[in-house]
Amino acid sequence: MTDLARTPQQIGNLVRRARKKRDLSQTQLADQAGVRQETISLIETGNPAARLETILAVLAALDLEFRIVARRKAGPADIEEIF
Amino acid sequence: MTDLARTPQQIGNLVRRARKKRDLSQTQLADQAGVRQETISLIETGNPAARLETILAVLAALDLEFRIVARRKAGPADIEEIF
DNA sequence: TAGAAATATCCGATTTGGCGCATAAACAAA
DNA sequence: TTTGTTTATGCGCCAAATCGGATATTTCTA
Numbered sequence A, B: 001m002t003d004l005a006r007t008p009q010q011i012g013n014l015v016r017r018a019r020k021k022r023d024l025s026q027t028q029l030a031d032q033a034g035v036r037q038e039t040i041s042l043i044e045t046g047n048p049a050a051r052l053e054t055i056l057a058v059l060a061a062l063d064l065e066f067r068i069v070a071r072r073k074a075g076p077a078d079i080e081e082i083f
Numbered sequence C: 001t002a003g004a005a006a007t008a009t010c011c012g013a014t015t016t017g018g019c020g021c022a023t024a025a026a027c028a029a030a
Numbered sequence D: 001t002t003t004g005t006t007t008a009t010g011c012g013c014c015a016a017a018t019c020g021g022a023t024a025t026t027t028c029t030a
Helices: A008-021 A026-033 A037-044 A052-061 A076-082 B008-021 B026-033 B037-044 B052-061 B076-082
Strands: A064-070 B064-070
Touching (some): A008 B064, A026 A037, A037 A052, A052 B008, A052 B052, A064 B008, B008 B037, B026 B037
């Protein structure tokens, strides 16, 4: 599992994976993050216009957080992100 | 400089710092990111409702990127973020 | 201190998130 | 297949981002 998050799609995929790893439904995650199930669905499917604060709330609910780092070349471990 | 990005404010601060380190004006950064100078201003001042894709575009223009990691306790190095 | 450069604000228009509420569609299990 | 769960959509609404265009306002520098 890569933690590279360059696109809304990648972020959505990571959120979905983290949620499932914790055995949470979208509704449960939505409750914890203080948003609606619909919003989780949109984020996981890569909604590019999601609000920053919403993403942050969802990550926090998953015990995750963003880190800002220097852009690196996407390596072999990131191949999955291409498709 | 911490790369912890839990709030719109922290993200805004990091963007501003990275921009200045590269000696770019908001207008120059805005051009590179394909947004308006006003938008950069809003992001740097911690606009919580910024669009995800806008943030990503700005980070890319600064050769930065998000990484999603497990939430950690904010340590001494993150004190600045509190104020 | 004057003038320029940089940043913060404002108007009107368009677009869209996220809300409440509701339901359809997809999936899994019995 | 049937039922229950989960996820994706839909409608109307309000708030706000972002845009084009422009201007205050703060900051720096010559």
